[in-house]
Amino acid sequence: MELIYWLMKRICQKIMDKTYPSQSILAERYKIEKVLGDGSYGIAYLCIELESGSKCVVKQMRKSKKKENEKMYKQETAALQLFDHPSIPYLIETFTYEGNHFFSMEFIEGDNLEDLLFSKKKVFNEAEALLFFRQLLEIVAYTHKQGIAHCDIRIPNVMLSDNQIYLIDFGLSQCLDNIHKKEIVQDDFFDLGDFLLFILYSTYDAKSKKNRPWTEELHLHNQTTGILKKLLQIEQPYSNVHEIITDVHHAINVISY
Ligand SMILES: Nc1ncnc2c1ncn2[C@@H]1O[C@H](COP(=O)(O)OP(=O)(O)OP(=O)(O)O)[C@@H](O)[C@H]1O
Numbered sequence: 001m002e003l004i005y006w007l008m009k010r011i012c013q014k015i016m017d018k019t020y021p022s023q024s025i026l027a028e029r030y031k032i033e034k035v036l037g038d039g040s041y042g043i044a045y046l047c048i049e050l051e052s053g054s055k056c057v058v059k060q061m062r063k064s065k066k067k068e069n070e071k072m073y074k075q076e077t078a079a080l081q082l083f084d085h086p087s088i089p090y091l092i093e094t095f096t097y098e099g100n101h102f103f104s105m106e107f108i109e110g111d112n113l114e115d116l117l118f119s120k121k122k123v124f125n126e127a128e129a130l131l132f133f134r135q136l137l138e139i140v141a142y143t144h145k146q147g148i149a150h151c152d153i154r155i156p157n158v159m160l161s162d163n164q165i166y167l168i169d170f171g172l173s174q175c176l177d178n179i180h181k182k183e184i185v186q187d188d189f190f191d192l193g194d195f196l197l198f199i200l201y202s203t204y205d206a207k208s209k210k211n212r213p214w215t216e217e218l219h220l221h222n223q224t225t226g227i228l229k230k231l232l233q234i235e236q237p238y239s240n241v242h243e244i245i246t247d248v249h250h251a252i253n254v255i256s257y
Contacts, residue, residue: 013062016062016063017043019060022034022035029050030045030047030048030049030058030104031050032046032047032058033048036057041069042060044057044058045059046107056092056107057089057105059076059104060102063100072171073171075172075173075174076170077103080105083142083143083148085139087138088142088166089166089168092104108161109161110160110161110166112155112158113156113158113159114155114156123203124203126200126220126221126224127255129199129202130252130255133192134249136153136165140153141241144185144188144240148170148175150170150188151184152173154194154195155195155199186237189233189237189241189244192231192244193228193232196231197228200220201214201217201218221255223247223250223251223254227244227248230244
């Protein structure tokens, strides 16, 4: 019975969440080249803007989970509209087509960190990892200053293009104007710690099958370990992003000399 219910639900979702095939024209303005991502809240397409001939990304909100998705759609479009930063894609427009909600944004030519680490097997040594991490921190400092926390900083949501880091996917972002501000900021810091661990693990070559804690598996400078412990709340956490930037800056200097 449960299986039938699950199957029916999946079929309904498939019908409601129409995925447009490549070469489709959306709203007479965007030609779909391919699907970039098919997440729980939206479908991301690589498109050509017909008037300018330039590439862009168009995101379609899933109709099947309208209630939750509408909130994310609003959050993401409002955040992108607010930001004016070279490392965050800018919003082109929001539109409705065949009853589906879409928005278009700048296309970042590059790879997300998940593809780089797991498909392309890119390796970041400690100094490189910290240099890229510092770039990400500068973006987070900007969004926090604008009163927005990303709340979903993960390797698929960070892109690398020409040695430049970009932050995408603000669907779960939250305003920092409420009583939970401290907790929300700490969530971003925890995610940053997790993110840094992911890229540091790119050099790790598992010789034994036995899992050990990261403090033993990775051979890091004390400064980097200290930053991670504070981000992951093993030690007294950071209270703002500028404290993290200062520590990362110091760690880079120590490692480089
Ligand atoms: N502006 C962009 N420029 C280039 N590539 C992008 C851009 N936005 C998204 N992508 C690519 O598409 C992938 C999926 O995008 P995104 O994470 O925004 O949506 P999703 O994963 O489909 O949805 P969900 O938010 O439900 O997880 C990203 O990992 C990235 O590779």
